[in-house]
Amino acid sequence: MFPLQRILFRIVRLNNWVLFWASTSLILVSTIAMSTIEPETFPTIFDSFWWVMTTVTTVGYGDYYPVTIAGRIYAVFLYIIGIGLIGVVIGKIIDSFGMLRKMREEGKLDYKGENHIVIIGWSKKAEYAIEEILQTDSSMEIVLIDILKKTPINNNRVSYVQGSASNQTILQKANITKSKAVIIFADDTIEDSLLADGKTLLIATAVERIARDAHTTVEILHEEHIQNFVHVHVDEFVVTHETVSRMAVRSAFTKGVSFVYSQLMSHKYGDDLYQLSSRSEWRTYQDAFDALIKEGATLIANSEGINISRRLDESIKEDTTLYIICDKETYTRLTNT
Template identity: 30%
Template sequence: MIWYKWIKFYFHLPVIVRLLLSVTLLMIGFGYLIHMIEPEHFPTTFDGVWWAFVTGSTVGYGDYVPLSFLGKFLGILLILAGGGFVTFYMATLSAGTIKHEKNLTDGKISYKGSHHTIIIGWNERTKQLIQMIRDHKHNADTILIDHTLDQLSFHKHSIHFIHGLPTSDETLKKANIREAKSVIITADPTLTEQEADRQTILNIIAARGNNPSIHIIAEILTEIQRINAMRAGANVLVRSNNFMSSLFYQSLFQEDVQITDIIAKTLEEQQFCSEEIEDALTEQDFYFCAQHLLKDGKWLIGLIREKEIILHPSFSLQTKKDDKLIYLIPTDHANKHY
């Protein structure tokens, strides 16, 4: 009965572990036998095991050689049996490595880390975001979930790819969403604006349902779905259509100024940050707070009060206890905080 349990346990092990265990036991067995047959040439069992591994792997250093007929016959059996096992083990290990690499590229491998960022949707915005994360050398891993891609090279993009629907619990579990720090949901460019927003809201619900405390940033295209996206559980909404309309307007009436270059340079060299207001800055006017933060190289541009963003308020505006300050900081200086 005990042997049956051991055999059952053995066959439940992964194939690569079973092969390694079989090769090890086989070599130990041959090493012990050659030590018993020719103790004068193989003084210890370890010497015999060394000879078995060297002979079975067809390396053949020649430092230990059997001299008796029985020892040589044992060596023949070792080459026939052990050599085949070792070769099969090496082939299986190589095939397993290649298969794992293919599964990783195909998005079939689950992510086991934590405190990572999950990005939903593969498009130009996603590519630029990944490049920015890579350029600024953030330590947290980035996971991509997408169902339209068939393959994505990990070595080329430095991102862990999960293939599947972002509304599927199984897909989100593969991305280990319960241990994730944040989720970024981009609008699907293959759908109409209304359909893309509805899909985004479903993605928000699925992410929030799998991790109630995760920070969700979502892209919404239409104003009518903004409230629904907040109700679904989004913490931050990026309304790209509003931004693009404003950019077109500025470019239309500021023909002598390259607005896009200014914005790109600002985003490249400056980083938006927010933080809880300090006690020393509570019940102070906005001008005093701006002067205080400027000493640390922070350019105060607004605040968040009761979920409302107030940009460039009057200098006389009084701050309150639960306010959050919004400021710009040079990117190089901001990276030191990560």
């Protein structure tokens, strides 16, 4: 038994490619050998191949078995060497899958997809953002970047990249240049808002340097810090403290307004806010407003502001982006016509 153990230990230590070619060669040689030794028992190469495979991977099915002394001696050899070799190969394959899963959980794999959304910075806000994204589009792929040792979320649609988002290599691992959008959340672990927004600025600069075409949304804690981002291409800012405070005040003065905000900001409730391209037959905002009302949607804004109701007689410029309020079914119908 001791020599056999030494052989098995040496097999385990073999290079994966050596193991692969050794096992493949053993199967091919054994297939030809058994067909040659016992042509009556194994009339075709496939019959011999079938017996070899069932022998080295299971205990066999009993439909084919060697009947000559030479055939049985070779079968014993195959039991001892073949089953051990193939067992090691199967074990290594299983270990490889386990290693890949471990590397994925630890954020050590490169993301190769495209048109995904990159979220930088893990927090409750990021968790809610992921939930909202997947409710909006269940097929969307998301890449989360953070310094945590393991992924904080278990979802097949979410890939994790571990590291500092200010590092260009980490951003490239997230394939940020092929992303659809980037969302940068402020670091909740930094108590000083100046330092938190400073870190956000550093990350936004790194993102802008290699992914200028990605739509970038940045969370900052104080509105006056926006001017510090003037040299960085940021598409949209979300001001956390001011936004929450203003919403609370508006709710105090206008009862029920927070419910309206919640409907517009989340796909969980009621109608939602959608983006729509202008149609050639809509010459004025009045034309667009009337046509959309008949379809069950309300036109509220364009890319310049929400004062559409006072500009209904104005002509709509070519390629103007409009914003409407409606349910998902209405929006789907509008975009498909």
